Amino acid sequence: MFEGVVAGARSVGIPVPAARQRVRERRAPREPLHVEARWDGERVTAPAILDSRLPDTQQLVGCTIGEALARIPGLGVTAPRAQTIAAIAAFAAAGAEGAVRSEARDEERTVAAETAQEHLSRLMLDWPVLFGHAPRRQRFAVLHHGLAQIGGGRAAYELGGDLLDLVAVELLGGFFRATREPTALREFVERARQGGTIGEALADLIEIGTSTSEHDAVPLLPPLSAQAWGETLGGLPSPQFCRTPSLHGQAHETGVLARHADSMLVRILLEKGHRIAARLFARVIDLADCASRLRHPLADDMPALLDAAPLGERAGLAWVETARGLVLHAVRLDDGRVAEYAIVGPTQWNFHPEGSFVTEGSGWSAASLEAARLRFAALVLSLDPGRDFEIVLKPVDG
Template identity: 90%
Template sequence: MFEGMVAGARRVGIPAPAGLAATGQRLRERRAPHDPLRIEAQWDGQRVTAPAILDFDSRTPDTRQLAGCTVGEALARLPVLCAAAPRAQTIVAMAAFVAAGAEGAARGEARDEERTVAAETAQEHLSRLMLDWPVLFGHEPRRERFAVLHHGLAQIGGGRAAYELGGDLLDLVAVELLGGFFRATREPTALREFVERARQGGTIGEALADLIEIGTSTSEHEGVPLLPSLSAQAWGETLGGLPSPQFCRTPSLHGQAHETGVLARHAGSMLVRILLTKGHRIAARLFARVIDLADCASRLRHPLADDMPALLDAAPLGDRAGLAWVETAGGLVLHAVRLDDERIAEYSIIGPTQWNFHPEGPFMTEGSGWSAASIEAARLRFAALVLSLDPGRDFEIVLKPVEG
């Protein structure tokens, strides 16, 4: 069934399984200090048309301010420059500096790096799953439960505490979030059965069922291709050096826009595949986020397990240059640096938002051309699309009726 969740559930003794209101509503990313991403589309009475990101260039971190910095100065500035996943961004930056041969740069223990990234990713997933998705569909958010788990992840260390917190997260997934799927003896064979199982799983299951009942989003063959997993060395060979500022704004692989994130990581999981083949790509992303949360829990308990893909990789990128990537809640984050006399000559960052909100990416591909019964229904569907692609910061949606 969904492999990572099965393995994690067995580790804590759970039986293995046999799921808007006013214009301009803001769904908040609770830590990001940046201004919200402003998104606009038009409603012609039947369909949503012409989606656009009004502050498109604000999606890309301005790394020019890092030029001339030492490694220490750059590491101090990065958490502000990269508001999403600041711990992972610091770790991947250090990995890029080490790959570039920066004097005095040193990475932490690999197990500690993985636990830190997994804990931060789990925090982001919990924020979406326990707060944002339920609220979007009018369900009560799990604020107290979220606060306890979020605090524990913020204080995460190693050893027994990480192991036990990972078990708490696996229990949350198997009992509270997707209990209807774990209690069943076989996989659902029809979409109606999928919805019924989802509604047995608490608020996120209810939201998943509501999302499916909105209707299909895009067929499996109409979606933007999913970003494959490449080694840092392979990325270096593909890029041929540090990526240009233009490439950082609108990245591509083999000349084509791709989608990164939880769907790219878990598209092969059986229940995610069911949703994709039935045209429910937005719901597939939500389900994949729950699976990814279970993977984070397993990494807290057993970091660097042989059956889990790497979260972080780094490689030299020519003379005095290095590249590293890390997988975050939103998707792949890539850092590349070139040094000159122990100071930064060039620095590049490509984040998930640049991929998923690319002019030819999944947001633009799926953001228009579908019909809805009312402007309220269209707004809900549009907000669900944006939330499923997770821009990593606050966002505002304005849906304007076409005049005349």
């Protein structure tokens, strides 16, 4: 991972992760996301993402429903299966003829399986490699393949059980074997190191030091129904909202931390100021939730993964919760064709100019350039831009 790529005469860049060999679906390759910050010898300042691009939804204008649905995965969106399901739900909410949703149980299983694939990719490949631990490529490949082929019934139930075993035995074994919750960070670290490579990575991350207190943090995006989103937006999201979304005029964070901030162990990490580690722990919890959804979709004690509502005449809105966070799809139709289409994804929330990446990406000190870029890489990975990324730290006079 840390191959010391030089980006400019005095800049230090890191391709993250350069040697992942990830099992991928057949999609066009994407260039790494370029992430840059300044380094003054003691502190990291002025973080920025320089090449983040919105999906080009103008390609969908004028399309029939079928044409638009065929093009959406090619827009470079992450979680293409979940986003296609959200698109169909938005079309159906707009009253589009031919927009037929699948059974709700099948929708949930599909979204949960795709989310689990993304979580496994981060937990078994990316996070261990970031801290110099061996990735679990073979184990990952077997589980990833099973999730790609997921159907219903017994196969989904058994694969969900395999994922729950993975969490309880291999990822968080030190916590599941204990009879009580840890009361101090040292105890938290000791238990984490009993849980395999992701536990080791979690312990290493905690030992880096605190990141951001709750008082200074960006608020977490609360759960809202599709109807509530429609009322808040007052119509289709504007281009400006798609680029820099906000709720009540304020940037928010979406993703696993927003979904699991109330979990006891995640809460401990947040209260101790270890917000990056809290996101990693929340990802493991979310993986367990995905496993439970594969076994028992639409359980009463689980929040919805998908919702849709009309958005005025011949318009509809849907949202879906993905591994990276909330995705909104909104459409307006004219004579059976797309007149307007908008997508708001997690990157726009979490890497907002006033969002978590910018807020947490500067103002902290590090003992060395290597320590600074490790922590900076951990921050970016915890917020998950959805693609490989390259970090460049430039000196303040560079």
